[in-house]
Amino acid sequence: MKSAALPLLLAGLLLAGGAHANDAAHIRASHAWIRVLPGALPAGAYVTLENDGNQPVALRGASSSVYAEVMLHRSSREGGVSRMAMVDALNVPAHGKAELAPAGYHLMLMRPHAPVKPGDTVTLTLQFGDGSTLATDFVARPANAMDAGDDHATPAMDHDAMPHGH
Template sequence: MKPIALSLLLSGLLLAGGAHAADADQVRASHAWIRLLPGALPAGAYVTLENDGDRPVALRGAASTVYAEVMLHRSSREGGMSRMSMVDALEVPAHGKAELAPAGYHLMLTQPKVPVKPGDTVTLTLRFGDGSTLATDFIARPANALDAGDEHADHAMPAMDHGAMPHGH
């Protein structure tokens, strides 16, 4: 096959149905915050994800340069017992939203490489099913916090390497 014919064939295949926006391009993150717990206890990260796209997307996890490990978990209550389990993905429905919140889905953050204190901003890179990512700033809050706080409503940023070390906010 001649190079021009191959190029036209590949272009046609992409136009026929293979081309769509990356999952991260369809998602907006807001109300992103981290609940810090005392000592070496893991922190919990929470965020609201809104999908503006025409198809569902799956949050598969996250990464951090500040925390050694970031895992997607779900808390639940069964028979009066609280349980927590790791999950592979959280679906964000088309034209809908999914919330990571206390007592539900959350990101568990373990082994901070540097001390994180209330008021610090930590960037977590959210990872979606198609491999795309969304770097999102999370504000660190004390253990007794219930939400992100009013002044920190939207912390999503374009995916890029911008030195995700915590800093005062």
């Protein structure tokens, strides 16, 4: 069994490092943020993924040097009951986008190695179906936050606000 897996692994590594565009090369991540909860409660990570490629791309999960465990989850509400389930993948359609957002798909971040506070930046490495990865900076936001706080929903600029660094 091992001898069959090794060539596949090597082929995957060659593809990921070669001239062929990999899944991650077609993905642009934006509005990346983490909702930090008090104490040892798991945090949720959210991001918008845009795929400029001709093929769908599967987000398979993520990893982090800050959190011991990162899992892809989907929240849903059925008959007045909120549920959360682990999922294997989230497809980002060709020339389309997928959003990880509160009450939907999200990355569940568990067991931080050190406290994460609002304002901190945490790098999560997004992992795609072909084995390629995309390191993405997520901004930690307080427990009551509903979005990335980068005002992407409103075109008006609040001149009293701190610069967003775009």
